[in-house]
Amino acid sequence: MAQTGDDGLGQGLSGGGSADERNEAFRLLRFSHIFASAVREMLEVKPLREASPSPLTLSQFHLLMLMSLNGSHQVGEVADFLGVSPPAASKTIDKLERLGLVVRAPSRGDRRATLLSVSAEGRRLVERCVKLKTGRMSPLLKGFLPAEIEQFVRFLERSSMLLLDSEPSGHGFCLRCAAYIDTGCPVGDIRGGCPHRKGRESGAAGVGTEEVS
Amino acid sequence: MAQTGDDGLGQGLSGGGSADERNEAFRLLRFSHIFASAVREMLEVKPLREASPSPLTLSQFHLLMLMSLNGSHQVGEVADFLGVSPPAASKTIDKLERLGLVVRAPSRGDRRATLLSVSAEGRRLVERCVKLKTGRMSPLLKGFLPAEIEQFVRFLERSSMLLLDSEPSGHGFCLRCAAYIDTGCPVGDIRGGCPHRKGRESGAAGVGTEEVS
DNA sequence: GTTACTAGTTAACCATGTTAACAATCAGAC
DNA sequence: GTCTGATTGTTAACATGGTTAACTAGTAAC
Numbered sequence: 207m208a209q210t211g212d213d214g215l216g217q218g219l220s221g222g223g224s225a226d227e228r229n230e231a232f233r234l235l236r237f238s239h240i241f242a243s244a245v246r247e248m249l250e251v252k253p254l255r256e257a258s259p260s261p262l263t264l265s266q267f268h269l270l271m272l273m274s275l276n277g278s279h280q281v282g283e284v285a286d287f288l289g290v291s292p293p294a295a296s297k298t299i300d301k302l303e304r305l306g307l308v309v310r311a312p313s314r315g316d317r318r319a320t321l322l323s324v325s326a327e328g329r330r331l332v333e334r335c336v337k338l339k340t341g342r343m344s345p346l347l348k349g350f351l352p353a354e355i356e357q358f359v360r361f362l363e364r365s366s367m368l369l370l371d372s373e374p375s376g377h378g379f380c381l382r383c384a385a386y387i388d389t390g391c392p393v394g395d396i397r398g399g400c401p402h403r404k405g406r407e408s409g410a411a412g413v414g415t416e417e418v419s
Numbered sequence: 420m421a422q423t424g425d426d427g428l429g430q431g432l433s434g435g436g437s438a439d440e441r442n443e444a445f446r447l448l449r450f451s452h453i454f455a456s457a458v459r460e461m462l463e464v465k466p467l468r469e470a471s472p473s474p475l476t477l478s479q480f481h482l483l484m485l486m487s488l489n490g491s492h493q494v495g496e497v498a499d500f501l502g503v504s505p506p507a508a509s510k511t512i513d514k515l516e517r518l519g520l521v522v523r524a525p526s527r528g529d530r531r532a533t534l535l536s537v538s539a540e541g542r543r544l545v546e547r548c549v550k551l552k553t554g555r556m557s558p559l560l561k562g563f564l565p566a567e568i569e570q571f572v573r574f575l576e577r578s579s580m581l582l583l584d585s586e587p588s589g590h591g592f593c594l595r596c597a598a599y600i601d602t603g604c605p606v607g608d609i610r611g612g613c614p615h616r617k618g619r620e621s622g623a624a625g626v627g628t629e630e631v632s
Numbered sequence: 633g634t635t636a637c638t639a640g641t642t643a644a645c646c647a648t649g650t651t652a653a654c655a656a657t658c659a660g661a662c
Numbered sequence: 663g664t665c666t667g668a669t670t671g672t673t674a675a676c677a678t679g680g681t682t683a684a685c686t687a688g689t690a691a692c
Contacts, residue, residue: 237575242455318670362450
């Protein structure tokens with residue numbers, strides 16, 4: 207039953223073009239969803255659950271990851287990066303502080319601001335989690351030839367950019383897209399720019415240099 | 420600053436192998452994240468926000484999608500498919516019913532069960548949403564050659580399976596992975612089987628045939 | 633026909649998000 | 663210098679979506 211073109215949605219997917227083209231569009235949509243779910247589940251949620259004794263949210267972990275790479279941050283920056291309101295960020299930080307993963311300290315320059323940094327315990331958690339991610343990646347790396355990996359990465363990059371570029375005018379939401387891993391987020395180039403990147407570039411002198419620990 | 424191998428995480432990612440291999444693993448992990456986020460945002464969240472006057476959750480929409488393709492369902496099946504507890508499903512259905520998108524009707528065979536079906540309004544919403552998804556896909560389809568699309572889809576499928584297969588023993592969580600689009604979910608083959616599939620196969624005679632309309 | 637199980641809902645609670653209001657501090661006009 | 667206005671972060675009040683436990687109604691087994 208329900209062969210590709212038969213059901214109600216086969217119609218909805220037909221944007222013109224031959225049946226083969228429709229079928230390709232259909233399969234691409236489907237496996238994009240599956241891949242996205244698999245990545246989220248196996249490379250984000252599961253490693254985090256295994257690495258952390260107390261159950262952390264992905265948001266909470268992203269915050270930790272961000273700070274473990276970029277030194278101290280202000281609460282507002284963190285809120286921007288996570289894409290939530292300042293009170294939400296504040297509460298998230300409360301929780302992480304109770305767990306002993308981050309540390310709040312008053313900023314010396316601006317006494318309104320509070321600087322956040324990762325504790326040793328938090329840093330260890332991040333390391334454990336990254337190690338688990340790496341482990342889960344390895345069957346994937348073993349199952350492809352190096353040249354295939356290279357091409358797959360290029361496909362992923364190109365298609366991500368094509369997807370995001372269809373935005374009428376980039377009002378710059380943040381993908382929380384692992385940009386914290388490295389500089390040069392390609393997403394930032396086509397949208398308004400991810401807040402994390404902004405923080406690192408413009409705020410580098412004011413924030414990054416003021417170490418807490 | 421922070422070139423790929425310099426920062427704290429370059430170390431964490433090194434699972435052995437040459438620097439080039441590590442770099443490839445690194446890029447693959449990163450662009451997998453980016454692609455997953457882009458798919459979620461542009462092919463799931465945004466189309467839904469645009470198609471629906473009242474803000475629906477992805478869960479709620481998945482439920483709608485599921486039922487619009489497979490006729491009526493029981494509350495418990497829906498809970499399994501969404502991966503939430505029965506009370507949560509019940510409340511979700513409450514909301515969708517208040518919005519006039521689904522209809523509850525007593526089952527004639529088993530008077531404990533309630534059968535759910537999509538209203539005409541709900542069906543229109545699903546169609547609008549699918550159309551928007553298709554629209555957002557088109558730049559992607561235009562930006563690739565047909566042969567590239569084909570290969571990209573194969574990569575996505577292979578890597579999804581490799582990722583999911585690394586699970587020690589599939590205790591069958593559901594990816595909500597767009598399996599509702601078509602039969603033959605490849606994920607179901609390697610895990611315990613997605614609950615939706617189970618519902619369609621074993622429950623087809625008891626549930627699918629009893630139309631509520 | 634009594635007993636045990638199943639389907640669904642309700643109640644009480646928790647986590648996480650929001651907006652509005654607030655205290656403290658900074659920065660510029662005068 | 664000081665007053666006014668913007669900013670930083672927190673608290674308070676509330677909405678939403680999830681959980682488990684308890685309950686009702688109905689089915690099924692013996």
